[in-house]
Amino acid sequence: MSEAISDKARLLEELRRHIGDCRRCKLCATRTNIVFGEGDPDARVMFIGEGPGRDEDLQARPFVGRAGQLLTAIIEKGMNIPRADAYIANVVKCRPTIDLKFERDRPPEPDERDACGPFLLRQIEIVRPEVIITLGNPSTQYLLGIRQGITSIRGRWFSHNGIPVMPTYHPSYILRNGGDGSALKKDVWEDVKMVLTRLGGNLGEESGRNAFESLEDSPKRDTDVQGRLF
Numbered sequence: 001m002s003e004a005i006s007d008k009a010r011l012l013e014e015l016r017r018h019i020g021d022c023r024r025c026k027l028c029a030t031r032t033n034i035v036f037g038e039g040d041p042d043a044r045v046m047f048i049g050e051g052p053g054r055d056e057d058l059q060a061r062p063f064v065g066r067a068g069q070l071l072t073a074i075i076e077k078g079m080n081i082p083r084a085d086a087y088i089a090n091v092v093k094c095r096p097t098i099d100l101k102f103e104r105d106r107p108p109e110p111d112e113r114d115a116c117g118p119f120l121l122r123q124i125e126i127v128r129p130e131v132i133i134t135l136g137n138p139s140t141q142y143l144l145g146i147r148q149g150i151t152s153i154r155g156r157w158f159s160h161n162g163i164p165v166m167p168t169y170h171p172s173y174i175l176r177n178g179g180d181g182s183a184l185k186k187d188v189w190e191d192v193k194m195v196l197t198r199l200g201g202n203l204g205e206e207s208g209r210n211a212f213e214s215l216e217d218s219p220k221r222d223t224d225v226q227g228r229l230f
């Protein structure tokens with residue numbers, strides 16, 4: 001591990017300590033765990049969702065429920081890199097639910113987003129990925145400061161402090177709209193391909209480079225068969 005990587009890991013640990021047993025917004029009242037985020041501090045790609053769901057709240061890890069399984073497939077089968085090589089975080093670190101019954105989730109409210117968002121911004125500043133992929137409306141709108149919906153802006157490049165940002169659909173949205181057979185998966189694959197192209201097919205490490213090369217070379221990964229990739 002290089003000095004730069006260990007520095008990033010240390011800074012992320014410091015940020016987590018700074019967040020502590022956070023009570024800065026009302027989501028603290030209903031959470032089980034704070035879900036800080038996880039992944040390689042030196043990741044080239046960072047995924048950002050809106051907030052933890054039930055499974056994430058219970059396990060204190062981002063994207064580990066059904067939507068998480070789909071995101072993992074997007075990373076590992078679509079991008080051909082281990083999930084641990086990416087960095088995954090959310091705009092809010094505690095689960096937003098519709099009521100205290102913990103049955104339905106909701107997007108973060110503006111006050112929650114404003115209270116917690118700076119932690120995400122600091123994570124981005126520390127990791128400084130080469131590309132950010134925002135998943136769904138709340139994370140895209142927060143990071144880019146825009147109001148347009150994901151359907152109209154996905155598949156286009158934006159920028160956050162000089163870091164290219166590719167908005168795409170949230171895995172939960174795909175699950176709610178057809179799941180495995182959803183036509184939206186084709187759109188996500190198109191967005192992922194643009195990210196792969198931007199990264200130049202080179203993760204900077206041997207295994208990653210081979211992974212990206214195999215993604216491009218393998219006939220199984222032809223764009224015509226995107227629906228079977230994840």
Ligand code: SF4
Binds near residue numbers: 028092
């Ligand atoms: S959502 Fe963020 S700001 Fe609100 S209590 Fe949790 S960690 Fe603190």
